[in-house]
Amino acid sequence: MVSPVPTASDFERMLRGASLRVTAPRMAVLSAVHGHPHADTDSIIGVVRQNLGAVSHQAVYDVLRALTGAGLLRRIEPQGSVARYEARVGDNHHHVVCRSCGAIADVDCAVGAAPCLDASDDHGFVIDEAEVIYWGTCPECTTAAKSS
Amino acid sequence: MVSPVPTASDFERMLRGASLRVTAPRMAVLSAVHGHPHADTDSIIGVVRQNLGAVSHQAVYDVLRALTGAGLLRRIEPQGSVARYEARVGDNHHHVVCRSCGAIADVDCAVGAAPCLDASDDHGFVIDEAEVIYWGTCPECTTAAKSS
DNA sequence: TCGTTAACTTGACTCACTCCAGAAAAGACG
DNA sequence: CGTCTTTTCTGGAGTGAGTCAAGTTAACGA
Incomplete structure (x- = not known):
């Protein structure tokens, strides 16, 4: 487990470890989910845009799917709720x-x-x-x- | 628990027991869900229409919600799947x-x-x-x- | 530095589900 | 049995999360 408050280089290491390219949107999404556990996609888009400026919602959807597939994030969707993501995996x-x-x-x-x-x-x-x-x-x- | 293959009068009893009015769409939905456990809404609409002829999808949605609320049906929605209904409750x-x-x-x-x-x-x-x-x-x- | 390939942008689109207003039917009561 | 009230059903429009597709951009290995 990484430190309780992972840094940018932690995120970078995670991405490389999963053979994923290190891009600004991915770093921002990773950071957003670590900082806001159980956030829904829309909130994540909001947080990411605060940090990066313009990012397409499509990019966020793609990143979330890639990171979920790589096991860096976990997707949960309780009934009657939209999809939410959390960083506690493993x-x-x-x-x-x-x-x-x-x-x-x-x-x-x-x-x-x-x-x-x-x-x-x-x-x-x-x-x-x-x-x-x-x-x-x-x-x-x-x-x-x-x-x- | 009612018999394994509930009859029309069983369904009627269930509806009355839940103080719900007995209508053809409700009977048909109840029967469809009993006959097709874990079916999604669309399949249920299909089955109901086979038995009754034209029924609006809205009616089926309403009925499903009413029956779920009354505890006669249970709604499940696993991730990545649409809502499904089953009759095993309790x-x-x-x-x-x-x-x-x-x-x-x-x-x-x-x-x-x-x-x-x-x-x-x-x-x-x-x-x-x-x-x-x-x-x-x-x-x-x-x-x-x-x-x- | 260059080329390859993955990732991002834009914008249209899908699909389950919901909302609304009016018409119809069920149940209650005399 | 007939009328009245309440609930349900119809049809159509609308919502919103999420997806698809085509083209551009940027990461990274050689």
């Missing part, structure tokens, strides 16, 4: 989603280290990943609901 | 999705009865449901990959 962690405000938080896996990778092995599928989404209410919304 | 079960062909199968929960409802209780969220999606390769695609 560790098997999951998410809690607030039903009322859509907030997302990371949760480490409950059942040990590589926990939920065993289904009751049905149907002959070869399972390589288990994705868990917890649905609930975040502290803010819980408080708001109580006081009403 | 029991906490999960899904395996094939990465290559998108096939979906039901899986009972691995870790006991109401299993994964405990996250490592982070962030003060009040969790009411855990949704698990297993990603992997279905038997057909596994075979196809091996023989290539």
